[in-house]
Amino acid sequence: MLYRSLKDTTPVAPRLDWPAIYQRQADAARDRRLKRFFQAGLPAPDSTLAELEFVALDLETTGLSVEVDDIVSVGMVPFTLQRIRCNASRNWVVRPRTPLQEEAIVIHGITHSEVRQAPRLGSIIGEVLDALEGKVAIVHCKSVEQQFLGAALERLTGQRLLFPVIDTMAQERVICAKRPVSWWQAIWGRKPLSLRLPDCRQRYHLPHYTAHHATLDAVAAAELFIAQVQHYIGDEALLRDLWE
Amino acid sequence: MQSEQVEIYQFLSTIAPFSLLSAASLEEVVGSVEIGYFKAGTQILSLGDAINDLCCVRSGAVEVFRKNGELYNRLSQGGVFGYQGLLVNRHVRYPVCALEDTLIYYISGAVFREMLDREEEFADFFAVEDSTRLLQVVSRQEKSSPLMTSKVSSLIGREPVTLLSSASVQQAAQLMCEEQVSSLLVLEPVTDDVDDDQLVPDLEAGPHYIRGILTDRDLRERIIAQGLSYETAIDEVMSQSVVTINSDDFVFEAMMTMLRSHVYHLPVLKKGRPLGVINLADIVRHESQSSLFIVSNILHQTTLEGLVALRDEVNSSFVRLVNEDANSQMIGTAMAIIGRTFKQRLIELAIEALGEPPIEFCFLALGSMARDEQLIVTDQDNALILDNSYDPQQHGSYFEQLAEYVCHGLAACGYALCTGGIMATNPVWRMTQAEWEVRFCDWIDNPTPRSLLDSSIFFDLDGVYGRTEWADQLNSLVARRAKRSQRFLASMARNALLRTPPLGFFRTFVLEQDGEHKNSINLKRRGTAPLVDLIRVHALAIGSSSRNSFERLDDIVEANILPPGRGEDIKGALEFIALVRIRHQKLDLEKEIPPDNNIEPENLSNFERRNLKDAFQIVSDAQKYLTFRYQPNRAN
Numbered sequence: 001m002l003y004r005s006l007k008d009t010t011p012v013a014p015r016l017d018w019p020a021i022y023q024r025q026a027d028a029a030r031d032r033r034l035k036r037f038f039q040a041g042l043p044a045p046d047s048t049l050a051e052l053e054f055v056a057l058d059l060e061t062t063g064l065s066v067e068v069d070d071i072v073s074v075g076m077v078p079f080t081l082q083r084i085r086c087n088a089s090r091n092w093v094v095r096p097r098t099p100l101q102e103e104a105i106v107i108h109g110i111t112h113s114e115v116r117q118a119p120r121l122g123s124i125i126g127e128v129l130d131a132l133e134g135k136v137a138i139v140h141c142k143s144v145e146q147q148f149l150g151a152a153l154e155r156l157t158g159q160r161l162l163f164p165v166i167d168t169m170a171q172e173r174v175i176c177a178k179r180p181v182s183w184w185q186a187i188w189g190r191k192p193l194s195l196r197l198p199d200c201r202q203r204y205h206l207p208h209y210t211a212h213h214a215t216l217d218a219v220a221a222a223e224l225f226i227a228q229v230q231h232y233i234g235d236e237a238l239l240r241d242l243w244e
Numbered sequence: 245m246q247s248e249q250v251e252i253y254q255f256l257s258t259i260a261p262f263s264l265l266s267a268a269s270l271e272e273v274v275g276s277v278e279i280g281y282f283k284a285g286t287q288i289l290s291l292g293d294a295i296n297d298l299c300c301v302r303s304g305a306v307e308v309f310r311k312n313g314e315l316y317n318r319l320s321q322g323g324v325f326g327y328q329g330l331l332v333n334r335h336v337r338y339p340v341c342a343l344e345d346t347l348i349y350y351i352s353g354a355v356f357r358e359m360l361d362r363e364e365e366f367a368d369f370f371a372v373e374d375s376t377r378l379l380q381v382v383s384r385q386e387k388s389s390p391l392m393t394s395k396v397s398s399l400i401g402r403e404p405v406t407l408l409s410s411a412s413v414q415q416a417a418q419l420m421c422e423e424q425v426s427s428l429l430v431l432e433p434v435t436d437d438v439d440d441d442q443l444v445p446d447l448e449a450g451p452h453y454i455r456g457i458l459t460d461r462d463l464r465e466r467i468i469a470q471g472l473s474y475e476t477a478i479d480e481v482m483s484q485s486v487v488t489i490n491s492d493d494f495v496f497e498a499m500m501t502m503l504r505s506h507v508y509h510l511p512v513l514k515k516g517r518p519l520g521v522i523n524l525a526d527i528v529r530h531e532s533q534s535s536l537f538i539v540s541n542i543l544h545q546t547t548l549e550g551l552v553a554l555r556d557e558v559n560s561s562f563v564r565l566v567n568e569d570a571n572s573q574m575i576g577t578a579m580a581i582i583g584r585t586f587k588q589r590l591i592e593l594a595i596e597a598l599g600e601p602p603i604e605f606c607f608l609a610l611g612s613m614a615r616d617e618q619l620i621v622t623d624q625d626n627a628l629i630l631d632n633s634y635d636p637q638q639h640g641s642y643f644e645q646l647a648e649y650v651c652h653g654l655a656a657c658g659y660a661l662c663t664g665g666i667m668a669t670n671p672v673w674r675m676t677q678a679e680w681e682v683r684f685c686d687w688i689d690n691p692t693p694r695s696l697l698d699s700s701i702f703f704d705l706d707g708v709y710g711r712t713e714w715a716d717q718l719n720s721l722v723a724r725r726a727k728r729s730q731r732f733l734a735s736m737a738r739n740a741l742l743r744t745p746p747l748g749f750f751r752t753f754v755l756e757q758d759g760e761h762k763n764s765i766n767l768k769r770r771g772t773a774p775l776v777d778l779i780r781v782h783a784l785a786i787g788s789s790s791r792n793s794f795e796r797l798d799d800i801v802e803a804n805i806l807p808p809g810r811g812e813d814i815k816g817a818l819e820f821i822a823l824v825r826i827r828h829q830k831l832d833l834e835k836e837i838p839p840d841n842n843i844e845p846e847n848l849s850n851f852e853r854r855n856l857k858d859a860f861q862i863v864s865d866a867q868k869y870l871t872f873r874y875q876p877n878r879a880n
Contacts, residue, residue: 084279205345207303209251216251223281223347230283
């Protein structure tokens, strides 16, 4: 099995000492919600994936620039490698500071009136942190979730939120890079595989979902992660080798 | 409902049994869903493990096994499993393995049980065995067919006009004019105490029996044309063998009875008492576009070209029957009658061309036509029985020419030549009565699976023209002899297992790889033919003289040689597979592409998929039972 070797692969990112980072953030925290969040801590870095509880996280935003744009919707779903607990999924629509662009409406299907009635992120961020507490977050394309959530908390509390995630996109990039090159590809050059969520899912024979609904995307990312674990990563892999 | 659940809702709402739920209940089910992913080859449920959820395949495919490790079922998208364990003791009874990368929706067992209590149709789905589910489907379809629901009694417009047999033909004609009818029933009291002058039977006085029937046509052909006296007693000219029908029979059966026995008036009886007479016109009025038209059309053609021109009409009457929700037996019988009529008319035309036959003969139909199970895509299988006085030198060329005319005529009319050469044109299959008997005895007494390989078709045999009683004699010879030869039955049983149903349907089903129909399933070869074959073996074993598979099944059930309920299962499976085959041929005809027996799985509706799967399972079980029952050295 050519892919087996992937399990013993070197980590995709420099290993950070996340428990220490959490401890520092907890000490620095003045906001009650943040303090509680950091004090709850993280699973042990040498836990195997099989024994962990995860939460898939997806944000929908008004655009891609963390300076200009803002969060409109947060979706989360808790899961283990055995089960995705859709029945415990959460979804929040929030009112962004920047006005909603037409093209964003087209993508998310969230309308102006929905947004006008929605609460500010500040009033629900406590619930978001509670749902995330003590679990490992799974995201597809970490820059969006880490940066937007980090920036939002900095605005709300004055403290930047640093939290570890496992990025299914980064995992997929590693997996694709290790794929054997066929003679065909050797002659014509390797065509880079798309790392978009639906394209990644297709490689694991996962069904097509109507994309860009925060919770549905979270479910989609959770399914993708379980598939990656089953096919390549292995459930004995250690948390410390995967989180970034 | 949360909006991300819409995706799950939309999926579940399209598949049985969830589609049977009310919207509120379905929302509740959706709310309980959890998801699991399984790489191809991994175990989803292990025998004996606790089970708390109903499982539904969202994408991919799984295999369900029996306890002994034998493959029980394959399920693809929409397939539901785990309920047997959930319903019994909450432990896995049928282990399940992922055949492909598979996404499973888990539905909470508590919600599942709640739905069973609350939603009746949903509960029915799980309460019944697969085979019963199929039967329900078939019977539901039959109920919706107007042809099957109209009883003969609904066609009766008036009391029968009756007369005693002592009346003269003139008196009969006068009565017919008075009453404006085209036929009279000739009755006779059971007790013989009638006044000599009495003409009209007194039905109140006591029971009567039907002595005969007199029709307009009899007056014309048997009296006026023959120049008989008007005083002739009707007794002498009426038809004495009266074909009757029961008032509880269906209109369709009346139509088939008329076609089969070439009569146009049928007395309708209720508990033996005549209720009335129905004629062809009554049925035609009831069923205005019936296949009857084509039959009389065939009989009126005077040239081969005329017959060939009717080919399209055969197809359209087939399409009409399907559109009217006729069941497979009706369609099979109607098409067989049409085919038989073509054959009869061609023989008549051949005799016109070649002159009267030098010796007597019987033209045989074999296979589907003999079983009344003909469809639109069919080849011809036929043979000739010749009088024992047959002399090849003297008569050989006449019958060779007759066979050539009929078989090539049939080919021109759309009944393809038999590739196996089982046709009257083949000198091997033109034998005298005595030679046929020897041949059948040899097949039965000295059987090997190989020698019987191509001859099973001869055990479905029907006389079409000439001395048809010779065919009946052969049939009764077979019925008497076959049941005594265990080796013969075992050989037939072995051959009946050569064609197997495509059990793992839709995902990993075995596709027909040969010929032009790649990636499709031949529903005849893999579905109806194996069933017909195994039904024939049972029928031979009990000495049944029926030829139609459904009638044979009735005999088999009556003989009590199948486990209880199995006969009904097989009937349901045969009916369903045949109907799917028929519907797909109809669709081909409507699309103006040549119809065939192949279906592509992607062209099947969900309903058809699900029930075909059940049906194939029944075929497979029935085949296993056949192996068990007919072992070469086992006494039955």
